[in-house]
Amino acid sequence: MINDKVISNNKNLLEHYNYIFPDISDFCAPLNSYFGIKVFMWIRIYKSAKYLHISNAPSLSKCAIKNLTKTPIFFQDYLKFIDKQNNYDCVLWPKLPENFAMQMCMDFGYWHGISLIPVQHTDEFIEMSCFLGDRDDYNINSFYSRNISILEKFTDQFRKKI
Numbered sequence: 483m484i485n486d487k488v489i490s491n492n493k494n495l496l497e498h499y500n501y502i503f504p505d506i507s508d509f510c511a512p513l514n515s516y517f518g519i520k521v522f523m524w525i526r527i528y529k530s531a532k533y534l535h536i537s538n539a540p541s542l543s544k545c546a547i548k549n550l551t552k553t554p555i556f557f558q559d560y561l562k563f564i565d566k567q568n569n570y571d572c573v574l575w576p577k578l579p580e581n582f583a584m585q586m587c588m589d590f591g592y593w594h595g596i597s598l599i600p601v602q603h604t605d606e607f608i609e610m611s612c613f614l615g616d617r618d619d620y621n622i623n624s625f626y627s628r629n630i631s632i633l634e635k636f637t638d639q640f641r642k643k644i
Contacts, residue, residue, distance in 0.1 A: 502644075503540055509643055510538035513613070513636065517629075518622060521592050521614040524640055528607045536644070542590045546583065572630055573597045574623055593617040596626040598637055611637040 513519040523537040537543045575595040579585040587593060592614040602609040613633055615622030626633065 502536070503543075505643075506536060507538050509640065513538075517625060517632075518615060518619060519613050519625075520616050521587075521595075521612070522636070522640070523612040523614070524609075524637070524644070525612070526607050526609045530606070539590065539592065542587065542592065545586055545590070549582075549586070571599050572626070572633075573599060574626065587614060588617060591617050594619055594622045596623070596633065598633060602641075611640070 510522045513522055521537055521539045521542065523535065523539075523543075525536075526534040535543055535546045573596065575584065575593070575597070579588050587595065594617070595612050595614040597610055597612045599608070599610045611633075613626065
């Protein structure tokens with residue numbers, strides 16, 4: 483059962499997202515213009531079932547904010563990718579969605595993603611970023627492989643901006 487507190491947190495997050503979206507959209511615009519990356523997501527998943535989800539894809543973010551209520555499960559899933567040194571671990575997304583969150587991205591027409599895990603983590607949260615291409619752009623994975631440092635720098639600059 484969904485906790486009322488989680489629903490309240492999600493409503494507040496959705497209101498905040500609507501406020502900051504124009505700045506996020508402007509900041510992320512060069513990703514698509516220069517690299518063909520359609521979506522940038524920055525996610526902070528808390529062990530306590532709170533999370534932050536910010537992206538330049540408003541429909542995707544709003545759907546995630548409204549529907550992703552099982553963050554302790556995601557927290558546990560992402561722990562397996564953590565190396566305790568706070569270095570980026572770049573994980574190319576699988577050929578097919580493996581969970582609700584991934585399926586949601588594909589349903590909105592985005593796929594061929596890469597996740598940088600963790601951007602930062604503590605015992606209480608894991609922060610990550612994801613870059614997604616169009617569902618039909620099969621060549622974007624080779625771009626990711628050749629340009630990991632660009633993705634890391636973009637994520638670092640985004641963290642400073644927010």
